[in-house]
Amino acid sequence: MCETCGCHQPREIELNRDILSENNRIAEHNRGFFKEKKILCFNMVSSPGSGKTTLLEKTITAMNHDEKLFVIEGDQQTTMDADRIEKAGAPAIQINTGSGCHLDAHMIHEALEKMEVKDHSILFIENVGNLVCPALFDLGEKKRVLMISVTEGDDKPLKYPYMFSSSHLCLINKIDLLPYVEFDIEKFKEYALIVNPDLKFIPVSAKTGDGLEKWTNFIYDLRSTISSDL
Ligand SMILES: Nc1nc2c(ncn2[C@@H]2O[C@H](COP(=O)(O)OP(=O)(O)O)[C@@H](O)[C@H]2O)c(=O)[nH]1
């Protein structure tokens, strides 16, 4: 028992371990499903409001003509983001987590039963906006893409290291606002590389479209390696 408040800390830690190992089991199952169907899956993580849905809308407009794109949206409440995505031209399903602060592999498994994601397609999962909990939950994705906007401050890699260490690519969004905010991109990258030396960066503005081609090329490049490396 915890001496400070009397809580049963060791049991809580054990329970968390069980939850995570069960999540990992289902995530592997999802990964197997994606591999079998040659679906390239991205788990998009960030703070709320960094620009994930805006970037996805632009990505759909840019890629819809030659790729099959699907989106799973995660928010605590509303279908606003799924509505935006459908309006942009891709099938979307919304998961509402209620009081929950992240998506888990089981939610994705259930969503995949409801939405028929076609073989050889690209699936974007927009996670609940939160730089903490989603870092712990593997969804079965191929790549975790972290978005940070320049309005959030360049110190975030050191403050939220788990999200940075578990991501493959970092999109630095809202670069159109750089003249108005104190955000040192070089310092940001330096901090991020301390926690994850393999992290890649693409600065973008989902608003103006700046850097969008680098992002879509990143997706196309992965796509071309898909048969050998999904
Ligand atoms: N200036 C600027 N605003 C952006 C950019 N990307 C998104 N926004 C705005 O940021 C707000 C949150 O965007 P949204 O895509 O809903 O963020 P999400 O919560 O991560 O999905 C909206 O008002 C967007 O118009 C950008 O590149 N530049």
Ligand SMILES: [Mg+2]
């Ligand atoms: Mg959103």
